[in-house]
Amino acid sequence: MNLDKAKQALKRYFGYDQFRPLQAEIIRAIFAGKDALVLMPTGGGKSVCFQIPAVTMPGTCVVVSPLISLMKDQVEGLRANGIQAAFLNSAIDSREQLKVEESFYAGALNLLYVSPEKLVSGNFVSILKRGKINLFAIDEAHCISAWGHDFRPEYTQMGMLKQHFPQVPVIALTATADKLTRKDIVDQLKLEEPGIFIASFDRPNLSLEVRPGQQRLGQIQEFVQKHPKQAGIIYCLSRKTAEDVAAKLAQQGLKAEAYHAGLSPDRRSKIQDNFINDNIHIICATVAFGMGIDKSNVRWVIHYNLPKNLEGYYQEIGRAGRDGAKADTLLFYSFADVSMLRDIIQNGENAAQNEIQLVKLERMQQYAESLACRRRILLAYFSENLSKNCGNCDICRNPPQYIDGTQIAQKALSAVYRVNEQVPMGMLIDVLRGSGRKEIRQLGYDTIKTYGAGRDLSQWDWQQYLMQLVNLGYLEIAYDANSVLRLTAASHEVLFKSRTVQLVKPSSYKERQEEEKAAAKTKPKTLAKQERLRDELFEQLRQVRKEIAQQEGIPPYLIFSDATLEEMAFKKPLSETALLGVSGVGEKKLAQFGQQFLEAILEFVGSTSPKEKNLTYKLSLELLKKGLSLEAIAEKRGIETSTVLAHLAYLYETGEEVPLFQFVSKVEIQQILKARGYLENPSSLKTLYDYFDGKMSYDKIKLAMAWGRKNGG
Known part of the structure; x- marks a missing residue:
């Protein structure tokens, strides 16, 4: 199989025109039936490496994922993109499990997610043998190694996959594995001459900053105020600290909750769902939080305490900016944290492991105390050399x-x-x-x-x-x-x-702040205005996304990522064709949600540049008056017919003579306006569309609404 089909699937399902570095090579290896070990940073595109083969090869890809909530999140995301996916774990009842198994046997699933416990349980291999499997994907593969920071005993039994399915390729994926852990993964999974793919661990969109651990809470409050309504995680070493920080932030009117293992499962699940759906903006958590979500629009991560090692730190900061958009990370450091962590490690039962963990803590401490580019130190730990300073850490921004x-x-x-x-x-x-x-x-x-x-x-x-x-x-x-x-x-x-x-x-934090303020003052006024307008449009698009998410019952970031919204705000596409050119807009999402975002952009462009808007809209009206059909106007202008109608609806409302009844009858207008009285959300186009069971087009609904707004209907 060649890569052309893979690239078509990438655009169709995920809305991207090009693969990221190494993705194409990995997919090519899987197409050739080879095993692979993949090291990619969080947010680097690991999932695409097995999801594209899953939708282009006959059969089902079986994905081993360690946390139930992560499976649910990923399956929802795949279904939103038009991909057939399901999961099997202890969270579903026997009836649902049977339904999923039957879909698997019938070859109706592209991907089947299972927990490691499920995979190694008694008769599960016999269930797998009844279907056609094209690939095994072992996610978070570092869990297989005792050298790793997140060891899971169930992973060590997965070597049996090669014994039972010798012809099926296995891809092991992780974001954090040193050389010893990599070797362990290959040995224990019994991978046969695997391709080793190590992507750059550099996440240039993440800013890195370390501050002294004095007056942390005041600094956190100030930090959060600079990130209004943005999702963020504060990692704390103890449950009590997590609760105290959350309570104090909540007193400031911020939407913050504590999350830790001491809460009931129902309470933890509710907090996580609220965070995923943007109903809570801040989670104050122990390290137990984060691995179980695939939320792409986390915009910042704070470490209230020093992490135990660089692997854990890297994985936790990697939960910010997974969509590739700008995100900030902040680490508080004090010598007291080092002493406390040393005591915790030294009291461990395994002496050999204690020594390993103490060495890793020292490396973490050296990173926090460094006066050199932090990104270079972090990447060097993962055997990657950055040839120049990053320019996006506190040391680079304010050289010592x-x-x-x-x-x-x-x-x-x-x-x-x-x-x-x-x-x-x-x-x-x-x-x-x-x-x-x-x-x-x-x-x-x-x-x-x-x-x-x-x-x-x-x-x-x-x-x-x-x-x-x-x-x-x-x-x-x-x-x-x-x-x-x-x-x-x-x-x-x-x-x-x-x-x-x-x-x-x-230099104190206050001094560094003053330097940054002085630098900001030198920014040209025109550039500052452009950024302000782009930010305003982004906020409006984010509100549209949340409204759609609430209607659809899925997390907002599964509609479009922050990075996609930022590109929309920058490019301001005014047609479906232009919107499809935005990275992250695939065919299904364009058809399902595209029109609402286009309307928001059209409205914003009109409010900020009415002269330009009127000129381009009036051209559509002039062509109509010359006798051109909607289709001919759309083709001539390189836009969609729905966009032409949106132009006409706007011009009608602003007093232009538009032959509205040429496209929607008076009877249809009255039916649509009357239907609004029966609905809880009468301004929602989708609600009205569903009310008429799809028999009244979106275009007619929009034109009727325009007539109603102008005529007080």
């Missing part, structure tokens, strides 16, 4: 200012020496700043030579300088001795051999 830090280093190292290397970082800062704490006086630290020698620097500054000295090797933290600071060989060179030390001057 280097200073001669020799005197600062000497004060700090001398203080460590004079307290006999017996105090942790917090107390050392108190000694340097001359704190009057009772404990310091009792230990006699108020009598040493360096007591109060650093009064001129804030606690925040000292914390930053000390962490730099640790990272540069001038100090080390004795984690096995209550995290006290110890001197190193390099320390002695600074203290006794006049070695100079270069440090980065810390």
